[in-house]
C-alpha cells in the first residue's frame with residue numbers, strides 16, 4: 175500500500191511585532207495567515223473500521239489544528255516576551271489577547287512553534303511531513319520533514 179499525503183488548510187488573522195527589527199515589521203501589524211498542515215500515512219485497510227480507506231479522517235486533522243492553534247492564535251497579538259516595552263502595553267484592554275512567546279515572532283519561528291504544538295497530538299499512524307505558513311500573497315515559509323531528518 176502506498177503512502178499518501180493528506181493536507182488541511184486553515185485561515186486566521188493574527189498580529190505581530192518584531193522587536194528591534196530594522197523595518198516596517200517593528201510596528202504592530204497584522205496578517206491574514208494561511209496554515210497548511212500535511213501528514214503522511216497509509217490508508218486504513220480494516221473494512222470494519224469507520225475510517226476504512228482513510229490515512230486520517232480530515233475532521234480529526236481539522237479538530238487538532240483548530241483546537242491547538244486556531245482557537246488560541248486567531249485575532250491575537252504575538253510578541254517576543256523579552257521586548258523591553260511589553261510592560262507598558264500589557265494593561266491596555268486592546269492588547270488583552272496577547273501571546274508572549276520566548277522568541278521573535280517571525281513566520282519562521284511561529285512555524286516551528288506550531289509544529290511543536292501539533293506533533294504530540296497527531297495519531298501514531300501518521301507522520302507530519304510538511305507545514306506551510308503564508309503571511310502575505312507573496313511570502314510564505316515551509317518546513318519539510320525530509321529537510322530535517
Ligand SMILES: [Zn+2]
Pocket residue numbers: 190199203204205309
Ligand atoms: Zn508581519
